[in-house]
Amino acid sequence: MYIPASFRESRIEILHEFICAHPFGLLISAGDGGLQATPLPFQLEADGGNGTLRAHMARANPHGQALAGAAECLVVFQGEQGYVTPSWYASKQATGKAVPTWNYAAVQARGRPRVVEDAAWLRPHLERLTQAQEGRRAQPWAVDDAPEDYLAAQMKAIVGIEIPIARIEGKWKMSQNRDTADRRGVIAGLRDAGDPHRDPALADLVEIRMKDGP
Numbered sequence: 001m002y003i004p005a006s007f008r009e010s011r012i013e014i015l016h017e018f019i020c021a022h023p024f025g026l027l028i029s030a031g032d033g034g035l036q037a038t039p040l041p042f043q044l045e046a047d048g049g050n051g052t053l054r055a056h057m058a059r060a061n062p063h064g065q066a067l068a069g070a071a072e073c074l075v076v077f078q079g080e081q082g083y084v085t086p087s088w089y090a091s092k093q094a095t096g097k098a099v100p101t102w103n104y105a106a107v108q109a110r111g112r113p114r115v116v117e118d119a120a121w122l123r124p125h126l127e128r129l130t131q132a133q134e135g136r137r138a139q140p141w142a143v144d145d146a147p148e149d150y151l152a153a154q155m156k157a158i159v160g161i162e163i164p165i166a167r168i169e170g171k172w173k174m175s176q177n178r179d180t181a182d183r184r185g186v187i188a189g190l191r192d193a194g195d196p197h198r199d200p201a202l203a204d205l206v207e208i209r210m211k212d213g214p
Contacts, residue, residue: 116160
């Protein structure tokens with residue numbers, strides 16, 4: 001991923017928080033059959049280093065077989081993103097020298113995947129993955145709520161994927177390449193209730209990055 005210095009995010013705690021907040025990633029690998037990509041919900045385990053990603057996919061998915069022999073795979077996580085019109089820039093009003101762009105946040109993680117077929121690995125993985133989402137509900141569903149024979153049959157139809165992260169990088173493109181007046185214009189535009197490109201969540205990220213510095 002091309003990352004100009006002003007857009008780079010290297011703090012591991014921020015990258016991990018991002019993955020936990022946006023756990024639906026795109027798993028990509030290349031092999032004899034060419035490129036393959038599978039969107040999956042991931043669980044991140046922070047281990048004091050770059051962390052480990054865990055997921056599962058259908059046993060019938062040929063991507064799992066390809067991963068078994070892959071030396072490396074890529075997982076892409078995407079967050080807030082949106083169009084930025086030059087009409088929001090103060091500099092556009094002054095000089096006309098402005099073009100549209102797109103603001104976004106993304107994290108990419110790479111590592112060697114391992115395909116896991118052990119039920120003793122799959123069960124706690126499914127429990128943690130479920131708890132991460134159901135824990136926010138007033139009456140959360142738990143894996144144990146389903147009959148054991150049904151769960152056993154379901155787990156036979158999936159395989160686990162474990163990826164110790166060898167390399168991780170983040171890109172927060174939040175108008176850092178614009179001056180303060182232009183960035184304030186972007187924030188105001190994204191918060192304008194009457195603007196067709198209104199996106200308050202994206203505006204918040206632009207503002208946070210502006211407070212962090214250039």
